[in-house]
Amino acid sequence: MTEIQHTISQIKRNFISQKVDNMPPSGIRKFFDLASSMKEVISLGIGEPDFVTPWHIREAATYSLQKGQTMYTSNSGLIELRQELARYLELHYGVSYDPECEILITVGTSEALDLIARAILNPGEEIIIPDPYYIAYPADIVLAGGVPVPIPTTKENNFSLRAVDIEPKINERTKAILIGYPANPTGAVISRNELNNIAHLAHKYNLLVISDEIYARLVYDGEHICFPSIFGMKEQSILIGGFSKSHAMTGWRIGYVAANQELIQPITKIHQYTMLCASTMAQMAAIEALKHGEDDVEKMVREYDRRRRVIVKRLNEIGLSCFESKGAFYAFPSIKVTGMTSEEFAEKLLNEEKVAVIPGLAFGQSGEGFVRCCYATSLSNIEEALKRMGRFVSKYKKS
């Protein structure tokens, strides 16, 4: 062995990249382990529909398997699916995308977010995100070498991001604003007025807006405004969507990105090397969902709306002040009356009353003092959970 070889052989190597090593574990993980180990837990901690994918969609997928449609599709996804999607986006949100070159089918919106972050970020560049945020936002940005810049949102402003709070954080490194409304974890929606203000900022400072609209169909008391539909914004924005929440298709992992060709191409480039294409079976299911799934969506939305009204009312009744969430399937009550941190609250509630909620802190600093309660579960579960939570709150209520 030469001297150099000897020196090299003495190096202690950390097999894990620093970036990943420094990344804090998801705040949800701990509760997953805890809740999994307990019996008879009522979980308000599940961020997915309690409905099974409608039968006709499942059938379309199994039929495609029977016919032997088991090969790769084009990187962008089946053209029929992109065409149906273009029609759907035009119909529901008044935005038009060319199915040939402006839509990419992805493995859920999770892949879409990751691809976009990697496609647009240079090391050290910043993306502005609302806080509380969906847990993957900062992680995807950091993994792509960027810096997430959380902007606090408050209950007083219904957890909606405000352009006035964004503007002071814009600097020469700012690349994009990432918005996600209706929001996980708060259930907040954003007004047209505020979207216009954000569009104005994007225009003024030449920023990209990434709009994660996975919960677009789950809007109650009002209509969803698709960000790219705002005048002049299609050229400067990237739309993310999927089927998981609207059509109860979480396990299929199927979503999409829509944007100008200049933006879609680099995103597709990464997708082509890392994922190749979304699963063919899931793409076939998605075509069926778009063609014949409208009644299912409306039925599920009606059901969520009923549960939403019950949970928000009951949370306020038991003393956990809760703003009226108008989208997604989350209520985000304040737990300040108990004087506990959100983690303490969630852990104690799980241990003492066997109800699982997610501590707000898991979704960012601004989530502290709140917990996320998902109402995508049966009404009887919601009522029982709220009964137990009521007992818990009266026991620990300060003053």
Next chain:
Amino acid sequence: MKQILEILEHNARTTAEQIATMVGLSISEVEKIIKQAEKDKTIVKYKTIIDWSKLGEEEVWALIEVRLTPQQNVGFDAIAEHICQFPQVYSAYLVSGTYDLAVLVKGKTMQEIASFVTQKLAPLEKVQSTVTHFLLKRYKENGEIFQLPEEYKRLPITP
């Protein structure tokens, strides 16, 4: 109105107070709408679906195809209404196809149903013939699937 009926169709024991919260109306408004629907028979009846086999009760069902002779002026109505009077008859439908009346009959034993068909139904003057199909297994009834395969459980916590 439609929303309220949809909720009640799914669970007739949902209280007016619960419904009021769900649809965003006052309790008295909900009560008024339900009363009206009961009055005009939009709500026909409140019933309970019971799985009697859980009590070890024997239950035999048969679907009977009945061919009828239509009558002047009243067609099949008079004889169909006559047949409906038998307590053994659970449901009866006038149908298109090779026979006229589809009759669902419930009894305690096969013998009981057999004697109903041979002694009560078949001898009726306007009944030309009957074909009796005993039900062997129930898969779905009133929109409810029986004996679902083991339910796939969601993970207890997801992002």
